[in-house]
Amino acid sequence: MSASIVIGQTPRGEPIKIDIKELLATRLLVQGNSGSGKSHLLRRLLEESAPIVQQVVIDPEGDFVSLAEEFGHVVIDGSAYGEAEIARLAARIRQHRASVVLALDELEIDQQMKCAAQFLNALFDAPREQWYPALVVVDEAQMFAPAAAGEVTEEARRVSLAAMTNLMCRGRKRGLAGVIATQRLAKLAKNVAAEASNFLMGRTFLDIDMVRAADLLGMERRQAEQIRDLSRGQFLGLGPAISRRPVAVDIGSVRSGAKSVTPGLAPLPTASTEDMRELLHAGLHIEPERPEFPRPAPRVEDAETLARRIAANEMLEPTGAQARERERLRAEPEPEENRAAVIAILNAMASEPDCTFQSSTTLFQDFSIRCRMKGLSVRELDATMFRRGFAAALAGIEDPEDERWKDLFNLARHVPDDALAPFFVIARAAMDGEPCPDDTELARIYGTSSPRRVQRLLDYLEKDGLLVVRTDFSGKRSVSLPDMGVTTAPVEA
Numbered sequence: 001m002s003a004s005i006v007i008g009q010t011p012r013g014e015p016i017k018i019d020i021k022e023l024l025a026t027r028l029l030v031q032g033n034s035g036s037g038k039s040h041l042l043r044r045l046l047e048e049s050a051p052i053v054q055q056v057v058i059d060p061e062g063d064f065v066s067l068a069e070e071f072g073h074v075v076i077d078g079s080a081y082g083e084a085e086i087a088r089l090a091a092r093i094r095q096h097r098a099s100v101v102l103a104l105d106e107l108e109i110d111q112q113m114k115c116a117a118q119f120l121n122a123l124f125d126a127p128r129e130q131w132y133p134a135l136v137v138v139d140e141a142q143m144f145a146p147a148a149a150g151e152v153t154e155e156a157r158r159v160s161l162a163a164m165t166n167l168m169c170r171g172r173k174r175g176l177a178g179v180i181a182t183q184r185l186a187k188l189a190k191n192v193a194a195e196a197s198n199f200l201m202g203r204t205f206l207d208i209d210m211v212r213a214a215d216l217l218g219m220e221r222r223q224a225e226q227i228r229d230l231s232r233g234q235f236l237g238l239g240p241a242i243s244r245r246p247v248a249v250d251i252g253s254v255r256s257g258a259k260s261v262t263p264g265l266a267p268l269p270t271a272s273t274e275d276m277r278e279l280l281h282a283g284l285h286i287e288p289e290r291p292e293f294p295r296p297a298p299r300v301e302d303a304e305t306l307a308r309r310i311a312a313n314e315m316l317e318p319t320g321a322q323a324r325e326r327e328r329l330r331a332e333p334e335p336e337e338n339r340a341a342v343i344a345i346l347n348a349m350a351s352e353p354d355c356t357f358q359s360s361t362t363l364f365q366d367f368s369i370r371c372r373m374k375g376l377s378v379r380e381l382d383a384t385m386f387r388r389g390f391a392a393a394l395a396g397i398e399d400p401e402d403e404r405w406k407d408l409f410n411l412a413r414h415v416p417d418d419a420l421a422p423f424f425v426i427a428r429a430a431m432d433g434e435p436c437p438d439d440t441e442l443a444r445i446y447g448t449s450s451p452r453r454v455q456r457l458l459d460y461l462e463k464d465g466l467l468v469v470r471t472d473f474s475g476k477r478s479v480s481l482p483d484m485g486v487t488t489a490p491v492e493a
């Protein structure tokens with residue numbers, strides 16, 4: 001007996017199904033570059049299978065919280081609970097078979113990893129009588145199971161990787177079926193990727209990822225080129241739950257409301273979303289609440305400090321002719337030139353389309369490589385300094401040393417790193433008396449496709465007194481920065 005959902009269709013219009021029962025036993029790996037349609041695919045899978053199987057979504061971007069409205073998932077805001085509470089929530093999710101979205105977008109990356117790890121471990125530790133089948137969907141899985149050490153702390157990496165390995169390697173017996181999506185296969189820990197037997201491969205540019213994808217699909221390297229030519233929303237599927245041979249799938253639309261039936265799988269609980277929320281949350285605070293995933297105080301270095309620290313720094317360990325060059329440079333340091341070179345790199349990166357949709361780890365690596373290529377030392381570089389410099393560059397602040405930006409940079413010390421780029425963009429518009437960019441543009445700068453996140457960002461900045469958003473009766477929005485006494489021109493948002 002099977003319970004299948006239709007995930008999409010072939011270019012010839014034949015439906016492609018995913019057998020959910022088989023999927024529970026054999027897991028799924030989705031790969032594709034940013035914008036290839038992975039999150040859309042996951043959403044389609046979740047929506048179609050919502051009536052069939054319990055679902056747990058680890059959602060680093062807050063992309064899936066809208067499942068709550070249509071499908072009754074309980075949204076758990078990871079930033080609102082301590083470690084013990086997250087573990088208790090996870091235990092109740094198993095007990096009550098609740099479908100949930102763990103939204104981690106309010107947390108810093110280290111905390112996202114620790115929170116997800118705690119949560120997954122507690123799902124894993126449920127008593128045997130609660131080993132009901134559940135899909136555990138992890139978007140941006142390379143973040144939780146990185147192949148190599150990155151900017152995160154070793155502890156966060158260790159616990160998160162262990163939890164993901166557990167999920168993928170040992171979860172099945174406990175009813176937990178990992179469905180993971182990643183932008184880059186090469187960045188995902190190999191043992192985590194290796195446990196999936198089903199694949200959906202979307203558009204992939206980099207050779208290294210393409211080759212790994214082709215290997216997983218059992219395709220010849222020559223054939224692999226077609227992975228590069230896939231369009232948005234198009235994937236090659238293979239695996240026991242999908243197809244015995246690689247098939248091209250155009251992923252179907254979302255919120256189609258098509259519901260499947262559930263032969264062979266136990267019916268889901270019938271509690272309403274409200275009741276379920278109550279069941280999960282009642283008496284959660286029985287232990288003193290500790291802020292175990294605290295938000296760190298915002299770091300204060302800006303692009304200027306970043307550039308100076310690099311400028312003051314030595315060159316990379318050199319050999320031969322490089323060593324002589326180094327001596328020469330030591331003799332006559334050119335900090336101003338180095339500073340300009342760093343700023344030029346930041347500006348060049350910021351002018352690339354889609355750059356904001358890359359993870360900050362990817363961007364920082366890219367930045368380090370570019371610095372090395374220019375002979376700039378990266379030893380003293382830190383990711384936070386980079387993020388702040390990059391945010392300024394995104395807002396078109398080409399020379400952060402210009403006196404003009406002094407007040408703005410002072411004010412920006414109170415803005416968290418991830419909110420800086422949109423903050424700078426709005427501030428610039430206000431300083432120039434220009435209209436505030438619309439939500440689509442703010443979303444692009446913020447690196448999200450969700451207008452809801454932009455709204456939350458504006459709310460957050462407003463709550464902190466950094467911005468005042470005003471909408472007049474004709475629906476036009478203007479944004480003021482009270483500390484600087486500037487306001488954007490009113491315009492429809």
Ligand SMILES: Nc1ncnc2c1ncn2[C@@H]1O[C@H](COP(=O)(O)OP(=O)(O)OP(=O)(O)O)[C@@H](O)[C@H]1O
Binds near residue numbers: 034
């Ligand atoms: N099959 C599809 N049909 C219609 N629209 C789609 C489809 N796939 C993706 N899209 C749209 O394309 C955009 C990018 O897709 P999505 O957010 O799923 O990409 P992604 O691979 O998750 O990117 P990232 O790695 O940056 O998160 C979204 O606006 C999405 O709605």
Ligand SMILES: [Mg+2]
Binds near residue numbers: 038039040
């Ligand atoms: Mg996505």
